[in-house]
Amino acid sequence: MEYLPNIIFTLLAVASIGFFVKNVKKLKRNIFLGKDIDRNDRSKERWANMFRIALGQSKMVRRPVSGFLHIIVYVGFIIINIEVLEILLDGVLGTHRLFLPLLGDNVYGFLIGTFEVLAFLVFVSVVVFWIRRNIIKIKRFWNKEMTSWPKNDGNNILYFEMVLMSLFLIMNASDVHFQEINIGNPISQFLAPFFNSLSTESVHFVERTAWWIHICGIFVFLNYLYYSKHLHVLLAFPNTFYANLNSKGKFPNNPTVTKEVQTMMDPNADPYAMPEEPEGEPEKFGASDVTDLNWVQLMNAYTCTECGRCTSVCPANQTGKELSPRAIMMKTRDRLEEVGKNIDFNKGSFVDDGKQLLGEGYITQEEIWACTSCNACVEECPVNIDPLSIIMDMRQYLVMEQSAAPQELNSMMSNIENNGAPWPYNQMDRLNWKDEA
Amino acid sequence: MNVPTMAEMMTQGKQPEVLFWVGCAGSFDDRAKKITKAFVKILNNANIDFAVLGAEESCTGDPAKRSGNEFLFQMQAMANIEVLNAYEVKKIVTACPHCFNTIKNEYPELGGNYEVVHHTQLLKDLLDTGKMTIEGGQFKGKKITFHDPCYLGRANDVYEAPRELIRKLDVELVEMKRCKVNGLCCGAGGAQMFKDAEKGDKEVNVLRTEDAIKVKPEIIATGCPFCNTMMTDGVKNKEKETEIEVMDIAEMIANAQDL
Numbered sequence: 001m002e003y004l005p006n007i008i009f010t011l012l013a014v015a016s017i018g019f020f021v022k023n024v025k026k027l028k029r030n031i032f033l034g035k036d037i038d039r040n041d042r043s044k045e046r047w048a049n050m051f052r053i054a055l056g057q058s059k060m061v062r063r064p065v066s067g068f069l070h071i072i073v074y075v076g077f078i079i080i081n082i083e084v085l086e087i088l089l090d091g092v093l094g095t096h097r098l099f100l101p102l103l104g105d106n107v108y109g110f111l112i113g114t115f116e117v118l119a120f121l122v123f124v125s126v127v128v129f130w131i132r133r134n135i136i137k138i139k140r141f142w143n144k145e146m147t148s149w150p151k152n153d154g155n156n157i158l159y160f161e162m163v164l165m166s167l168f169l170i171m172n173a174s175d176v177h178f179q180e181i182n183i184g185n186p187i188s189q190f191l192a193p194f195f196n197s198l199s200t201e202s203v204h205f206v207e208r209t210a211w212w213i214h215i216c217g218i219f220v221f222l223n224y225l226y227y228s229k230h231l232h233v234l235l236a237f238p239n240t241f242y243a244n245l246n247s248k249g250k251f252p253n254n255p256t257v258t259k260e261v262q263t264m265m266d267p268n269a270d271p272y273a274m275p276e277e278p279e280g281e282p283e284k285f286g287a288s289d290v291t292d293l294n295w296v297q298l299m300n301a302y303t304c305t306e307c308g309r310c311t312s313v314c315p316a317n318q319t320g321k322e323l324s325p326r327a328i329m330m331k332t333r334d335r336l337e338e339v340g341k342n343i344d345f346n347k348g349s350f351v352d353d354g355k356q357l358l359g360e361g362y363i364t365q366e367e368i369w370a371c372t373s374c375n376a377c378v379e380e381c382p383v384n385i386d387p388l389s390i391i392m393d394m395r396q397y398l399v400m401e402q403s404a405a406p407q408e409l410n411s412m413m414s415n416i417e418n419n420g421a422p423w424p425y426n427q428m429d430r431l432n433w434k435d436e437a
Numbered sequence: 438m439n440v441p442t443m444a445e446m447m448t449q450g451k452q453p454e455v456l457f458w459v460g461c462a463g464s465f466d467d468r469a470k471k472i473t474k475a476f477v478k479i480l481n482n483a484n485i486d487f488a489v490l491g492a493e494e495s496c497t498g499d500p501a502k503r504s505g506n507e508f509l510f511q512m513q514a515m516a517n518i519e520v521l522n523a524y525e526v527k528k529i530v531t532a533c534p535h536c537f538n539t540i541k542n543e544y545p546e547l548g549g550n551y552e553v554v555h556h557t558q559l560l561k562d563l564l565d566t567g568k569m570t571i572e573g574g575q576f577k578g579k580k581i582t583f584h585d586p587c588y589l590g591r592a593n594d595v596y597e598a599p600r601e602l603i604r605k606l607d608v609e610l611v612e613m614k615r616c617k618v619n620g621l622c623c624g625a626g627g628a629q630m631f632k633d634a635e636k637g638d639k640e641v642n643v644l645r646t647e648d649a650i651k652v653k654p655e656i657i658a659t660g661c662p663f664c665n666t667m668m669t670d671g672v673k674n675k676e677k678e679t680e681i682e683v684m685d686i687a688e689m690i691a692n693a694q695d696l
Contacts, residue, residue: 257508420461421464431440436470
């Protein structure tokens with residue numbers, strides 16, 4: 001019976017980490033449903049980007065208030081996790097504050113003191129975040145795509161953090177021995193007096209309860225990630241690493257089209273030659289579903305934490321159009337999840353469900369055609385997500401597979417085909433301006 | 438105005454230093470043609486050895502690609518590259534950021550490798566090397582704001598060349614709240630120029646013009662024929678055309694030089 005808590009703890013830890021790993025595998029499987037794209041070049045620049053943008057949060061602080069608060073929560077999250085290591089070891093070994101005798105009062109006190117200050121600052125920041133979302137109602141948290149789940153998801157994360165930080169401080173405040181040492185309790189010493197009136201047994205009970213709820217909360221939070229926008233805490237790193245490094249204006253050239261055009265323009269090509277039999281299915285141009293996108297675009301969708309900075313700078317969205325770059329990412333993730341579940345349900349293969357990412361319930365053509373390709377969303381994203389690339393792939397599908405461009409664009413394109421300009425002017429007149437008054 | 442074509446140059450056995458890619462707007466749009474002429478006047482005045490393709494130029498394919506027609510884009514691109522390579526073109530200057538972006542970024546993979554500069558970059562170069570001087574002239578002391586074209590700014594990180602030229606005109610350069618990397622689009626990119634906007638509550642160019650009006654400029658400077666059209670329409674929409682002029686930087690420099 002003496003080892004019962006250790007056993008329960010170990011089982012809990014193994015179960016929660018196991019479940020998390022299972023979901024990570026599913027996440028990876030889903031991401032690699034996307035097409036291959038080579039993003040392993042220029043590794044130096046990639047590492048630099050990851051350090052600067054993900055680890056260094058360089059793009060977050062472009063909005064100083066949320067950026068500063070986010071850095072506090074981020075630093076707190078990482079550093080307080082050192083304490084989780086001790087908690088895990090204590091849980092498995094049945095020890096209490098294992099590191100205290102190993103590090104000595106002063107070093108241990110310094111560490112825990114730092115964690116306490118951070119926990120307090122994280123708590124305050126998270127409260128401010130909650131106020132910004134729910135009281136000040138900052139517009140980007142209330143756009144159309146922020147339906148009940150995305151809103152609740154955002155708040156749930158804040159509640160989790162508030163509760164976890166409070167429990168950490170209560171746990172320290174109700175630890176009589178730790179308070180007696182009186183080093184490393186810069187915050188919890190102010191909470192300790194609340195427990196003075198309680199009996200020693202009761203205070204111990206409070207301390208144990210806080211300890212258990214705290215670590216169980218962490219296990220739950222860990223497993224909440226996969227179902228939440230909060231996945232960005234992990235995916236921001238690979239996402240910035242594998243992000244596009246070229247000029248933002250450079251859109252990829254489709255190599256299949258290049259081959260076709262080269263053959264057409266080759267004066268030595270035999271016009272009567274039988275076309276080569278294409279291997280397998282003919283390639284589909286552009287994207288109408290998640291599996292037509294590349295894996296980086298799919299990883300983008302899982303990385304998006306729905307902050308809405310992209311949408312807040314989108315010229316189309318600001319002028320009341322349907323398009324919201326954030327919604328493009330959210331719908332991509334939703335559809336990808338749906339496809340993933342379909343594959344799980346059908347034992348490893350996707351069975352056509354009559355749905356597509358570009359279509360009913362997901363992305364509409366109206367959204368796709370409202371984009372000005374201005375790259376503001378791409379520039380703004382704190383973790384280098386590229387909604388524009390998805391929009392452009394969908395335009396390619398609409399035009400090359402469906403011939404479904406708006407009528408005016410069809411006229412523009414036939415002008416280019418016929419007379420080499422988007423307007424119906426004769427190519428021979430291109431130099432007329434020279435002699436005009 | 439001296440505007441030699443590549444074909445003429447070739448018959449004389451000459452190879453110009455730089456090809457001026459005029460672009461469709463610069464060739465056909467009445468407003469943009471004024472920018473083209475202003476730029477040519479500056480080039481002539483600075484004795485720059487340049488030529489144009491004239492009737493051999495064709496759309497770069499930018500609006501086709503941004504509309505999703507990759508096939509038409511590559512047809513245009515490869516046909517243009519064939520012409521450019523036949524003339525052994527090394528350096529290209531253009532007053533259109535869309536042409537600039539496409540030729541610079543999307544042509545190399547298709548066999549078109551050139552040094553491509555925006556006209557503001559070339560003008561800044563002329564200034565730096567002493568081939569051109571700028572004095573304020575009629576613009577001295579005027580309040581001017583610069584609207585960053587998306588395909589020059591965010592797409593290619595060119596922010597300073599146009600601003601340095603403007604500052605040389607002895608003007609008061611005032612920045613809009615959203616500028617440089619944060620600049621707001623004029624609403625024309627991504628082939629929007631050629632279609633009506635989707636349903637909304639405002640036009641993008643009007644929103645951008647409101648940004649500009651807030652800093653009370655006498656001139657909105659641009660470096661893109663499409664931005665120019667959009668901002669001009671925006672100023673008209675706001676009934677400010679008597680107070681605010683929309684000008685390309687090349688036009689301002691040509692005017693300042695009394696060309």
